[in-house]
Amino acid sequence: MNLLRKILFPFAVLYGFITSIRNFLFDKGILKSTSFDLPVIAVGNLSVGGTGKTPQIEYLIRLLSNQYKVATLSRGYKRKSEGFILANSTSNAEILGDEPFQFYQKFPNIQVAVDANRTNGIVQLLLQKSKPEIILLDDAYQHRKVKAGFYILLTAFDDLYADDFILPTGNLRESRSGARRANIVIVTKCPKNLSDVKQEEIRLKLKLNCSQQLYFTFIEYDDAIYNIEDKIAVTEIKSESKVLLAGIAKPKPFFDFLKTENDECLIFPDHHHFSETDLNEIQNKAQGKKIITTEKDYVRLKEVRMISKLYYLPIKSTFVNHQQNFDATILNYVKS
Template identity: 65%
Template structure:
């Protein structure tokens, strides 16, 4: 903890007290939570940003969408619209937010909705002629008004919640005791070579409850970058002069995967809304070089830079082991909940 954050520790105590009281009121039923008559899976984290929620949601979409009618519901962070919005052919990142728009583009056969009021969002989805069989709540671990049937909590390998403090002294949105709501805990962004001994050391530090399952995943980068028009193997562009651009919480691994000695990088805040001035700066730095960005940034930059110049690097979440156990837990929950409706 740096010196500045040490000074903020009294505020962290106050913030922790407020969030603990809120959770207590929900746990005791004094504040009302709403349940729904379909399987609802909430994916989130205790900390702010950078745990890999988007690729985890995409993993669940791939797992479930061949069997069930899937809907995702997000807040739609930094979108310019208000209220409930269900993605259609005219939707874009400004209307939905970058991550929901990414879902909409990659998975056109699912329903993608945004609403800061998750209770209203689910109610609206269930009022559609084409009702979903299962709803995935994005970044909803602290959204206690909805009582999901299954909770997946993510924690990044390099920033485990057990080593962190509450905001603003640390990055936790609530006390570490909030982890008790999780059915599954996933340690994300692990080194692919993480050993079983190292995994067991982390398991010991996390002190899981008896009912909780623990999994370890890593970010798998595709072997090609893609544009609106074509794909190029990463090996082929290794020696090509390029600009690497990222507006995500923790871009180091993205840069490390692609960067050669001659490559320049540009970093922007997470969920950055690229202004015309930003675009001009990018163009000035890139000249005629290709620009490679993240999937999330690509949906906000598309149409603002030349399509033959702008590429993105697709990613997926991959399990170090026991993927079939994770899949079975999800499919069993959804299948049982759907069958009992």
Template identity: 75%
Template sequence: MNLLRKLLFPFAILYGLITSIRNFLFDKGILKSYSFDLPIIAVGNLSVGGTGKTPQIEYLIRLLSDKYKIATLSRGYKRQSEGFILADASSNAAILGDEPFQFYQKFKNIKVAVDANRKNGIEQLLSQSNKPEVILLDDAFQHRKVKAGFYILLTSYGDLYSDDFILPTGNLRESRSGAQRANIIIVTKCPTSLSLDAQNEVKKKLYLSKNQELYFTYIDYDDCIYSEDKKIKVGEIKSLDKVLIAGIAKPDPFFDYIKKENDICLSFPDHHNFTDKDILEIKNLAQNSLIITTEKDYVRLKGSLTSEQLFYIPIKSSFVSGSENFDKVILNYILNN
């Protein structure tokens, strides 16, 4: 923790008090939460950014979309639009935000919507002629005006909420006690061979209640990179000169997976909107080399760099163990609601 964050400790106490009072008012029904007559699954975290919400939402889409009519609802972080928008052929990353646009491009059989007002967003989705049967709320753990039927809380293996503190001293949006609202807690970005002893050590730190289940996942990188119309095996490009670009919260695993020693690695802030100056810098550095980026950044860079040069590598969330039980819990929740 740096000196400035330590100096801001009194503000963290004040912020924590405000969020605790807010949660108390919602818990007691003094502030109203709205429920809806269909299964709603909220995926979120206690900390700001970088816990792997997007691959977890995509896991749920893959699990459910062949069985139910699915919609995702996000706020559309950093989008250049307002209000409720339902994705269609005219949509892009600027209108929807990068992650919802990624959902829309990858999964053609679901509805993708954005609205900062989740209650209004759900009402708009349910007013559609072909309304969804299940709604996945993206990054909505603190959005308590809507009461989801099922909550999945994510926390990163290397940055557990139990080891963190409230903003601005730490990175928590609310007190650690907020984790008690979760039905399932998933520790993300784990080593692929995480031992049972290590899992039990984490479990002790998180102080789960009796009705909560704990799972561990890791980021699984594809073995190919993709452009608009081509794919290449990662093994074939490892030795080539490349420019690697990441506008995500924690880019090191992406760089480490695909880089060689002399590759150029450009790191930008999470959800970065690439400027003309950024694009020119990338072109000058790359010349004729491959440019490889994350899937989330690709939807914002596509069209600004040539399709012959620009590639991305997909990721997905995979379970260290227990995926069958996780699937069963989710499917049972939907079946019973």
């Protein structure tokens, strides 16, 4: 914790008080929450960014979309549009935001919508000719004007909410007690071989109640990089000199997976909109080398201008153990 964050501690106390009052008013029904007559699953976190919401939403899409009509609803962070938008063939990352556009491109059999007003967004989805049977709310844990039927809370292995504090001293959007609203807590970005002893240690630290389930996941990288025309095995390019580019909250694992001593790493802010100057800088750094980026950055970069030799590395969320239990819990909720 740096000095400035310590100095801002009184503001963190005030912010925590305000968010606690807000949650109390929603809990008591004084502030209105709207429920809907279909399964609504909210995925989110207590902290600011970097917990792996996108791969977790994608996991749920894969689990559910073969059996049900699924829609995702996101705010569309940093999009250059307003109001409710349902993705279609004219959509791009600037209109939808990078993560919803990624969902739209990867999963053509689902509906993808954005609206900062999640209540209105759900209403608009239900007015569509082909209504969804399940709605996945992306980054909506604090959006309490909608009362979801099921809440999944994510917390990163190396940045547990139990070890954090409220903004601006820490990175929490609300107090740790907000975790009580979750049906399931998932510790993301774990080591692949996380031991049972360490899992139990984390379980005790998080202090979940007896009705809450706890799972552990890790980020699994694809064994190939891709672009519109090509697919190359990671083993083929690992020792090759290349440029690695990331505009995500926590890029270190991405770099660590691909980097060798001859590679150059370019870091941009999360959800960064790449300018012409940025693109020229990237091309100049590459000098004909392959440029490998994250899937989220790729959907933005290929929209503004196709950069030569640009590839992306897909990731997915994989359970350390008890995946079948998680799947069964979600499917049972939907069926009920």
